[in-house]
Amino acid sequence: RVGGGASRLVAAAAYSLWPVFTAVVGSTSAAALPGALLPWVLLPLADQRYTARVAALRSALLVPFMGGVNAASTLASLLPVGLYLLSRPPGARKWKLIAWWAPAVAVATAWWWVPLLLLGVHGENFLPYIETARTTTDTMAATEALRGAGNWVAYLHFGEPWLPAGWAVASSAVVIVCSACAAGLGLAGLARRDMPERRWLVLTVVAAVLVLLAGYGGASGGPFHGTVQDWLDGPLSPFRNIYKFQTGLALAFVLGLAHLAGRGVPGRG
Structure with a gap:
């Protein structure tokens, strides 16, 4: 278990308010739902x-x-x-989890990936006509990636912000300081040797940072x-909006935050 009762509540609140979610929740909630x-x-x-x-099912x-x-x-x-599955201790449970989870997820999501494959075969490829990899990566500096504010749409401002919440994430001093502090505290928690998992x-964190940066x-x-930008404009174009990988980073940081806070805030469990 990570943290204590109070620190888990703090971490849960931090996760729900993480910029990667708040930037889009008022406009395109479907982008926040997976995270x-x-x-x-x-x-x-x-x-x-x-x-x-x-467990897998x-x-x-x-x-x-x-x-x-x-x-x-x-x-x-x-x-x-x-x-998480790949990092389980060697043993029968690890491979059973993977063997059950992977096909179960494939079956559970067939309602959208089968039509998506059919669209790819018979439909029009619109990816060359939308945002480019340079656009989606230009806002993904290390500071923005770590605090969850790398979504390029949040920085669009045409006299008024395209995404009001996203613009606050990108430009508000209070939001910038608070999100940066949360990310820093999360990293501090992850750096502790007694951090569970x-x-x-x-x-x-390493995988997400490599993808994002x-x-x-x-x-x-x-x-x-x-x-990398050529790849994102070519064979990896479905993943061109790399900000979508910030959800894993957010989860890791809030768990680190919960652990760090739990060291100083007593709680049950």
Whole structure:
């Protein structure tokens, strides 16, 4: 378990208010839904009271509630779940969880990925006519990625902000300071050696950071950002909006925050 009673409430509030969600919840709630369900998809897998089969099926049954409006958002939010399964201690339970969970998720989400494949075969490919990889990565500086504010749409301002909540996330000094402090405290919690599930959480942070920052070409940007942007405009174009991978980072940070706060705030459980 991570943290205590009070620190878990603080972490839950921080997660619900994390900029990656607040920037879009008032305009495109479908973009926030996968991340909102992410903790619930993980919970059955972490419950040792269930057999591997029951845990995997309970988790998979929650995945459809992430929605099918945006497949990339759902897949991006499932990355931490996949890393959780892969980081389990070696043994029969680990492989049983994976063997049950992967096909169960495929079946549970067939209602949207089968039509999506048919659309890809018979429909018009609109991806070359929308935002480019340079647009989606230009706002993903390390500071913005870590505090959950890398969504490029939040920075659009045409006399008035395109997303009012997103513009507040991008420009409000109070929001910037608070979100940066939350991210810093989360990192401090993850850095503690007594952090539960530290290997999985660090792996999640590293994977998310690599995805988020690889295409950034600004100051101190990735050395191969040009190549990455070409990939995002080519074979990886469905994942061009890389801000969708910030949900795993948010979860890892709030768990680190809960642990750090729990060291100083006594609580039950």
